[in-house]
Amino acid sequence: MAAAGGRVTWEPVIGLEVHVQLATATKAFAPVPVAYGAPVNSLTDPIVLGMPGALPTFNRAALVAAVKLGLATRSQIRARSRFARKHYFYPDLPKGYQISQHDEPLCEHGAIDVWIAGARHTVALARIHLEEDAGKLNHDGPISRVDLNRAGVPLCEVVTEPVLRSAEQAFAYMKALHRLVRALGVCEGDLEKGHLRCDANVSVRKVGAAAFGTRVELKNINSFRFVKAAIEHEIARQIRVLEGGGQVERETRLWDGVAGISQSMRGKEEVADYRYLPDPDLPPLVVDAELLAAVQATLPELPADRLARLVAAGLAFDDADLLTSDAALADYLDAAVAAAPGSARTIATWIVNELLRELGGRPIADSPVAATALAELAAAIDDGTISGKLGKDVFAKMVATGDGARAIIEREGLRQITDPAAVRAMAEAIVAANPRQAEQYRAGKDSLLGFFVGQLMKASGGRVNPQLASDTMKALLAGA
Amino acid sequence: MKLLSRAEVDELAHLARLAIDDGTRERLRGELGAILEHVAMLGEVDTAGVEPMTHAVAMTLRLRDDVPGPTLPVEVATGGAAVVADGGFVVPAVIRE
Numbered sequence: 200m201a202a203a204g205g206r207v208t209w210e211p212v213i214g215l216e217v218h219v220q221l222a223t224a225t226k227a228f229a230p231v232p233v234a235y236g237a238p239v240n241s242l243t244d245p246i247v248l249g250m251p252g253a254l255p256t257f258n259r260a261a262l263v264a265a266v267k268l269g270l271a272t273r274s275q276i277r278a279r280s281r282f283a284r285k286h287y288f289y290p291d292l293p294k295g296y297q298i299s300q301h302d303e304p305l306c307e308h309g310a311i312d313v314w315i316a317g318a319r320h321t322v323a324l325a326r327i328h329l330e331e332d333a334g335k336l337n338h339d340g341p342i343s344r345v346d347l348n349r350a351g352v353p354l355c356e357v358v359t360e361p362v363l364r365s366a367e368q369a370f371a372y373m374k375a376l377h378r379l380v381r382a383l384g385v386c387e388g389d390l391e392k393g394h395l396r397c398d399a400n401v402s403v404r405k406v407g408a409a410a411f412g413t414r415v416e417l418k419n420i421n422s423f424r425f426v427k428a429a430i431e432h433e434i435a436r437q438i439r440v441l442e443g444g445g446q447v448e449r450e451t452r453l454w455d456g457v458a459g460i461s462q463s464m465r466g467k468e469e470v471a472d473y474r475y476l477p478d479p480d481l482p483p484l485v486v487d488a489e490l491l492a493a494v495q496a497t498l499p500e501l502p503a504d505r506l507a508r509l510v511a512a513g514l515a516f517d518d519a520d521l522l523t524s525d526a527a528l529a530d531y532l533d534a535a536v537a538a539a540p541g542s543a544r545t546i547a548t549w550i551v552n553e554l555l556r557e558l559g560g561r562p563i564a565d566s567p568v569a570a571t572a573l574a575e576l577a578a579a580i581d582d583g584t585i586s587g588k589l590g591k592d593v594f595a596k597m598v599a600t601g602d603g604a605r606a607i608i609e610r611e612g613l614r615q616i617t618d619p620a621a622v623r624a625m626a627e628a629i630v631a632a633n634p635r636q637a638e639q640y641r642a643g644k645d646s647l648l649g650f651f652v653g654q655l656m657k658a659s660g661g662r663v664n665p666q667l668a669s670d671t672m673k674a675l676l677a678g679a
Numbered sequence: 680m681k682l683l684s685r686a687e688v689d690e691l692a693h694l695a696r697l698a699i700d701d702g703t704r705e706r707l708r709g710e711l712g713a714i715l716e717h718v719a720m721l722g723e724v725d726t727a728g729v730e731p732m733t734h735a736v737a738m739t740l741r742l743r744d745d746v747p748g749p750t751l752p753v754e755v756a757t758g759g760a761a762v763v764a765d766g767g768f769v770v771p772a773v774i775r776e
Contacts, residue, residue, distance in 0.1 A: 223745050230748030239766030243756045244749065260745035279739075288696055290770040336773055344767025347756070472694060477734075485739040 209441070211434045212411055213363035214325075214400040217376055219355045219386045220332070220393070221264040227331045227353035228255030228298060234348070235392050242348040249294030255480055257282075261353035264385035265305055265329050266486060266494045268355055271383055271501055272324055274309030276491065282329070282481040286474045290345050291334035299356075301475040304328035305484070311359075312503035313375040315368060317516045319507065322372050323360040329484075330354050355385075361400065361411065366430040373397060373426050378502040382526045390423045397426055401433045403441065412437070413447040417461060419454045429454040433461060505529055509547070512536070518547040528563045531570050538574035545577040553594055567598045576604035589613050589661050616662045622655075622671045625663070629654045630675060640676055648673060681712040 225232055229246035245253040269276045283301035306327035313320045334350035336343045357376060363369045377395055380386035386394055397420040402412035415437070420429045437447050452461040500508075502523045509519035509532070523529045528550070535546045554566060554573065576597065580590045585608055596607045608614055616622055629651060630637050640647040648669070655668045688707050692699045699707065753766055762769035 225745050225747050230743060230746060231750050232747040238753065240753050240756050240768070241750065241766075243751050245751070248751075248756060256743040257740055258745050259742035262742060282740075286694075290768070290773060336770075337767060338772060339764075341772050342764070342769050343771070343773045344764055344769055346767050472690075474694065479734065482734045482736070482738045482740045 208406045209403045209438050210406045212361050212402045213369050214361040215359050216398045217357045218396045219380050221261050221353040222387050223260040226351035227261050233352050239346045247351045265355050267383050268385050269306035272309030274306035279483045280305045281483050282478045283475045284478050291336050299330035300328035313372050315371045323362050325358045325360050327355050327357050366427045369430050370427040382502045396421050403437045413449050416451045425456040512543045514547045518551050531563045534570035535574040538571045539578040542577040542581045545581050572603050579604050585615050626671050626675050681716050682708045683711050
């Protein structure tokens with residue numbers, strides 16, 4: 200978005216509202232199971248259906264999950280918060296209102312740490328509040344069928360301040376949030392099942408302008424990979440409108456991920472008037488110090504901190520980033536590093552390049568190589584017992600047999616030949632067997648060095664360190 | 680007596696998804712106005728230093744353990760629906776094609 204020929208440079212301003220489905224066994228306000236793919240309308244009771252006289256009771260597990268997310272984001276957690284009714288009519292909303300939180304949300308002023316291209320950023324959060332999900336509409340020509348299985352499932356709505364400045368940042372934030380909620384165990388994080396759903400508020404303004412432009416709400420970014428595309432598309436659309444001398448209209452647009460376009464929802468609901476009011480069925484929600492302390496005690500190391508620790512331990516950023524994308528994977532790494540503290544970087548490289556390839560998308564729990572066994576291999580490479588090249592053979596045998604690295608190295612005689620005299624003797628034999636090439640090399644055909652080193656590696660079964668092989672051969676041929 | 684404006688009544692009717700005729704609108708202007716006037720009397724009470732209350736009973740939210748209870752059979756859950764198809768409540772298409 201660079202300025203070209205005196206044209207105005209535009210700066211996008213983005214805020215995200217992400218609905219995170221909390222991983223509970225039952226719904227937020229009714230003891231009805233939460234399940235994906237259950238028969239249509241099989242997960243209801245009078246509370247979910249909004250029957251007269253049915254009274255909601257709040258799920259402790261949903262509160263614990265929300266508090267956990269609040270603590271992990273350094274939010275201020277209200278000692279007393281309140282549920283409100285948000286009124287609107289839609290066929291997927293049985294009661295005619297959604298139980299949500301309005302002016303007294305559970306969490307405020309938190310932050311999520313996001314790593315972007317090797318640097319740690321902090322994305323400020325406005326709030327995190329609790330609410331219940333609506334049902335699902337299945338559109339079918341002139342009719343829609345309502346399925347209330349999802350109605351009442353507990354959600355946390357995580358709302359950022361308008362602090363994101365590009366689609367890339369928005370995407371990085373989504374990734375960080377996804378990681379965080381999975382690491383905390385508050386959300387299963389299955390994007391296919393809609394566990395994280397994103398709405399984006401997007402506006403653009405001239406670079407340097409203090410005031411925000413008119414914002415457009417993009418809804419229905421229900422797939423992770425659409426976040427970047429939808430926001431980029433909207434930024435470009437607004438810039439086009441503004442550069443054409445027009446005005447961006449304040450509106451809600453629906454993202455169509457298949458067509459890759461957004462459509463205005465204008466005319467559906469004018470200015471929304473939700474008539475929020477405190478839900479008289481639900482007295483104030485109290486979070487006491489005891490609950491805060493109990494939840495605090497269950498907080499794991501957060502993914503952003505973990506990544507920082509791994510980079511400090513010497514891992515390449517991309518490796519550390521990949522390995523902290525999944526807590527189980529990072530746990531495996533930590534277990535391996537604990538067994539071979541000096542070999543963190545090598546262990547990470549081997550997990551990323553070899554083990555993950557071997558797993559081919561299966562979870563790390565299915566690893567045929569135990570963390571301690573991989574640590575043994577990495578240590579053997581780092582201390583020069585075997586070369587990295589032979590390490591691959593050893594690794595393959597570890598996968599096949601389940602044996603430890605050292606046991607395989609000894610059994611197969613793969614220990615690296617490090618004795619200079621032994622290497623020299625092997626080199627001399629090769630030079631003696633190839634007098635013509637030796638003469639050509641000495642006459643100036645330098646490229647033949649590769650031939651001699653190759654012969655030496657071959658003769659040793661790959662057990663000579665390639666650098667040592669090269670140095671020894673060079674010295675010998677030079678007549679040293 | 681205070682009368683609500685026609686626009687205010689129309690807005691409320693729209694939010695409540697009620698169709699009202701002109702006669703009803705005029706009647707509601709007076710009736711709703713009287714209700715609001717009555718409730719406005721609460722504003723005369725001096726509430727300085729009184730914490731806002733949203734519930735008549737001073738209690739806090741009781742929490743329920745995350746344990747599944749009974750669910751309704753699908754036929755019962757959808758028993759009151761005018762039309763059911765494939766287990767779903769049938770409504771007119773929500774998104775126009």
